[in-house]
Amino acid sequence: MSDNELIQKQAEIFKALGHPSRLLIAKSLEAGELCVCDLQKIVKSDISTVSKHLSILKQAKIITPRREGTNIYYRLNICCLPTFLNCTKDILADKSNCS
Amino acid sequence: MSDNELIQKQAEIFKALGHPSRLLIAKSLEAGELCVCDLQKIVKSDISTVSKHLSILKQAKIITPRREGTNIYYRLNICCLPTFLNCTKDILADKSNCS
DNA sequence: TTGCTTTTTGGCAAAATATTCAATATAATA
DNA sequence: TATTATATTGAATATTTTGCCAAAAAGCAA
Numbered sequence: 627m628s629d630n631e632l633i634q635k636q637a638e639i640f641k642a643l644g645h646p647s648r649l650l651i652a653k654s655l656e657a658g659e660l661c662v663c664d665l666q667k668i669v670k671s672d673i674s675t676v677s678k679h680l681s682i683l684k685q686a687k688i689i690t691p692r693r694e695g696t697n698i699y700y701r702l703n704i705c706c707l708p709t710f711l712n713c714t715k716d717i718l719a720d721k722s723n724c725s
Numbered sequence: 726m727s728d729n730e731l732i733q734k735q736a737e738i739f740k741a742l743g744h745p746s747r748l749l750i751a752k753s754l755e756a757g758e759l760c761v762c763d764l765q766k767i768v769k770s771d772i773s774t775v776s777k778h779l780s781i782l783k784q785a786k787i788i789t790p791r792r793e794g795t796n797i798y799y800r801l802n803i804c805c806l807p808t809f810l811n812c813t814k815d816i817l818a819d820k821s822n823c824s
Numbered sequence: 825t826t827g828c829t830t831t832t833t834g835g836c837a838a839a840a841t842a843t844t845c846a847a848t849a850t851a852a853t854a
Numbered sequence: 855t856a857t858t859a860t861a862t863t864g865a866a867t868a869t870t871t872t873g874c875c876a877a878a879a880a881g882c883a884a
Contacts, residue, residue, distance in 0.1 A: 627817075632814070632817070633745055633748055633749055633752070634745055635813075635817050636748060636810060636813050636814075636817075637742070637743055637744055637745045637747075637748045638743070639743075639813050639816070639817075640739045640740070640742040640743035640748065641739070641740065641743030641744070642743070643736070643739040643743070644736055644737070644738075644739035644740030644741070644742070644743040645736055645740070645871095645872090646732055646733055646736045648736075649732055649735060649736045649739065650732055653732070661830085661831095662830070662831060662832095663829095663830070663831090671873075671874090672873070672874055672875080673830085673831070673832095674831085674832075674833080674873080674874070674875080674876095675872080675873050675874070676831095677831060677832055677833085678832085678833090678872085678873085679872095680831095680832095681832080681833095687816050687817060687819075687821075688816070690821075693880090693881085695829090695830085695881065695882065696828090696829055696830040696831075696880070696881050696882065697829090697830065697831085697881095698830080698831065698832095701823070702823055703816060703821040703823060704812065704813075704816055704821065704823065705812070705821065705822060705823040706808065706809055706812035706813075709805065709808070709809075710805055710808075710809040710812075711735060713803065713804070713805035713809075714734075714735050714738050714803070714805075715731070715735075717738070717786050717787070717802060717803055718726075718731070718734050718735075718738075718786060720786075722786075722789075722802040722803065722804065723804060724800070724801055724802060724803065724804040744841095744842085760860085760861095761860070761861060761862095762859095762860070762861085770843080770844095771843070771844060771845085772860085772861070772862095773843085773844070773845080773846095773861085773862075773863080774842075774843055774844075775861095776861060776862055776863085777842080777843085777862085777863090778842095779861095779862095780862080780863095792850090792851085794851060794852065794859095794860085795850070795851050795852065795858090795859055795860040795861075796851095796859090796860065796861085797860075797861065797862095
């Protein structure tokens with residue numbers, strides 16, 4: 627993969643997480659997999675809207691689906707998310723400590 | 726800050742990095758601060774476009790400006806970015822290792 | 825099969841974003 | 855002061871994204 631392709635894909639990951647509902651979905655999945663119907667209760671949007679958010683997260687390889695009967699369970703695929711989210715808290719509190 | 730406000734702000738950080746040019750800018754600043762004119766050469770867009778990208782990154786608290794004469798130097802404010810970017814490489818290579 | 829549940833997809837209008845050019849601001853210098 | 859260099863802002867346009875409804879899949883069970 628070229629540098630350019632990489633940056634493109636990485637930007638896609640950020641973009642996917644760059645929506646409050648999708649970030650909430652990702653956070654919710656930190657504790658373990660959930661079905662679409664669970665996520666709908668959490669996000670409180672039309673189920674078709676939730677499904678489209680899930681599709682975007684899946685496309686970015688952030689989550690992975692698993693079918694169980696009529697339900698589809700999604701699980702988080704990005705183990706470094708909690709750490710990064712924690713780091714963003716510092717920034718938001720103006721506590722950056724970079725070079 | 727409420728949970729909802731936090732998620733909103735965090736999503737804004739992801740959104741800001743969710744554009745190839747802005748991610749390239751952030752990556753370029755990992756090595757140290759650069760002026761807008763340097764970044765324009767890297768991104769290869771109109772300088773006003775670059776300036777607007779910088780404005781979005783600044784708004785999200787990802788970068789911070791410093792004026793030096795007529796130049797404005799930006800520096801990265803988010804030390805956990807390289808680690809996270811590295812983690813995304815695993816995901817893109819289907820090497821996730823979460824729970 | 826038919827009906828039921830869960831999820832995805834298609835279509836569309838509204839909202840948000842990206843880009844460019846022109847105009848403006850800010851600082852240094854002749 | 856006038857000029858030059860660097861950067862930001864405003865206005866206009868094109869493109870993309872979002873969210874909802876209706877319709878279609880996909881599986882299960884009677």
